[in-house]
Amino acid sequence: MGDVDVVIVGAGSAGLSAAKAVRAAGRSFIVVEAMDRIGGRAWTTSDDFGVPFDIGCAWLHAGDRNPYYADAQAAKWTLYHHDMNLDHLYYGNRKASEEEEAEVRKADGTLSQLLESHSSDDDRLSSLLAKGHAVRAAATFSGPMDFGKDDDEISIADFRAAADLDPNYFTKEGFGALVAQFGADVPVELSAPVTKIRWDLPGVAVETAKGTIRAKAAIVTASPAVLAYEEIAFDPALPDAYEEAFFDLPMGMLTKIPIEIKDTRLGLAAFDDLLIERHARHDIFFLCFPFDLDLMVGFVGGDFAWEMSVAGEAAGVDFVVDRLCSIFGSDVKMHVGRSMMTNWGAEKYVRGAYAAARPGKAKARETLSRPLADRIWFAGEHLAGPLIQTCGGARLSGEAVAREVLRTLG
Ligand SMILES: Cc1cc2nc3c(=O)[nH]c(=O)nc-3n(C[C@H](O)[C@H](O)[C@H](O)COP(=O)(O)OP(=O)(O)OC[C@H]3O[C@@H](n4cnc5c(N)ncnc54)[C@H](O)[C@@H]3O)c2cc1C
Known part of the structure; x- marks a missing residue:
């Protein structure tokens, strides 16, 4: 496949932005992607519901710092500012009282204060949580549903380093479609999984299913789980330090189970946020009828999301319909149309939703931020500073790493 200055492994948000930065500096590059499409975890498809649906990232987080927000505005994408405040809360089948809902809103602040003042050696988020319903509901929202991990698997140091992602926007046309548009002019060698990188040469030799590329440097954007x-x-x-760092940044999980609900809105408004807290962490969050589409998008996170992936789509959809019936009555079944379940755990070239450090291991991100022999750099959502886990953060990481590579190449 020839010789270039930089080979970029992966055509997700980070790889595409790295390629653009290398191209802007006038250096030669090649992007190799294992899948038969670009975008990685950013993927919009209309195949399931006849309207754009994001299988991966959907919210444009941190709109004021997220370059995709400006792109979406320029492209005249339909944007909705989503405040992410809980509108409906249920404990099991019981609707929480107004006082309980107010308590949860307060608990959000309590959780932030607990995080700020935390100083013990116990780095597990669970060590901060009181047993009360309210703090747990707040932690469900920001833990499994956001960080993709249960609270006993979240490192406080890692969690604290992540930025507040407000303001958040939702797009009708799809975040994945926006990333595809961003990367449309980047030449990418698709269906070319990289199998080996040799780095004991002058530069690197990157072996792919389609041949070997020699380059001065490689930027690797595959997830730490890959x-x-x-x-x-x-x-x-x-x-060893790099191998350990991959292990210390395991992937959290977020599974979406969208269900078409026709001819009724169940008394809910477009973009309402509904959380059903259960015992045994079988919690579920619903984004209700975004853009007034006939869709209730269910989300499960953390260990339960991994379990659901194993149980399979039919079990996932059953679970969601059952939860809706338990609250809105069994007539809901008559309104159920098409449905699906995402399964990022089964995607060989991703293996989860996004990375979260094990308790006590938040420094793993620093390790992977260091280049290897000035030849191999890592980039991606897992190395996106305060915007870790986000697609906008992945793009900024790709750009920043490309600039570092260019400086090193001189
Ligand atoms: C269900 C879900 C919901 C999410 N929701 C949001 C959200 O609302 N907002 C948000 O900002 N973020 C969200 N995210 C996270 C966001 O999608 C990711 O942070 C971001 O897309 C990651 O980009 P990346 O370039 O770092 O990695 P990726 O998108 O994973 O790109 C890496 C690429 O490398 C390729 N690759 C892997 N191995 C090889 C190999 N051996 N050879 C060649 N290529 C290889 C992969 O195929 C992939 O295309 C969500 C993710 C998931 C899964």
């Missing part, structure tokens, strides 16, 4: 599972072999083997 790297932990050794989908890409490194020769010589990576120093």
Whole structure:
């Protein structure tokens, strides 16, 4: 496949932005992507509901710092400012009282204060949580439903380093479609999984299913789980610290189970946020009827989301319909149309939703931010500073790393 200055592994948000930065500096590059499409975890499709639906990222978080927000505005995308405040809360089948809802809103602030003042050696988020309903409901929202992990698997240091993602926007045309538009002019070698990177040469040799590329440097944007599972072999083997860092940044999980609900709005308004808290962490969040579409988008997060992936789509849809019936009555079944369930755990070249450090291991991100022998750099959502886990953050990470590579190449 020839020789270039920089080879970029992966055509998700980070890889595409890295490629654009390298191209803008007039250096040669090649982007190799394992899948048969660009975008990675940013993927909009109309196949399931006849309207654009985001299988991966959907919210444009941190609109004031997220370059995709400006792109969406320029493209005249339909944007909705979503305040993400809980509109409806249920404990099991029981609707929470107004006082309980107010308590949860207050608990959000309590949780932030607890995080701010935390100083003990116990780095597990669970160590902060009182048993009360209210703090737990607040933590469900920002833990499994947001961070993709249960509170006993979240590092406080990691959680605290993540920025407040307000203001958040939702797009009708799809975040994945926006990323596809961003990357449309980047030449990408598709269906070319990288199997090995040799880095004991002058520069690197990157072996793919379609041939080998020689380059001065490589930017690797595959998720840490892909790297932990050794989908890409490194020769010589990576120093232990890198291997450990991949392991210490396991993927959290967020599974979407959207259900078409026709001819009724169940007394809910477009973009309402509904949380059903259960015992045994079988909690579910619903984004209700976005853009007044006939869609209730169910979300489960953390361990339960992994369990749901194993149980399969039919079980997932059953669970969601059952929860809706338990609250709105069994007539809901008559209104159910098409449905689906996302399964990012089964996507070999991603293996989860986004990375979250194990308790006590937040420094793993720093380790992976260091280039290897000035030849291999890592980039992506897992290395996006305060915007970790987000698609906008991945883009900024790709750009920043490309600038570092260009400086090193001189
Ligand atoms: C269900 C879900 C919901 C989300 N919701 C939001 C949200 O609302 N807002 C938000 O901002 N973010 C959200 N995210 C996170 C966001 O999608 C990611 O942070 C972002 O898209 C990651 O971009 P990336 O470039 O770092 O990684 P990726 O998109 O994973 O790109 C890496 C690319 O590398 C490729 N690759 C892997 N291995 C190889 C190999 N061996 N050879 C060649 N190519 C390889 C992959 O196929 C992939 O295309 C969500 C994610 C999920 C899964």
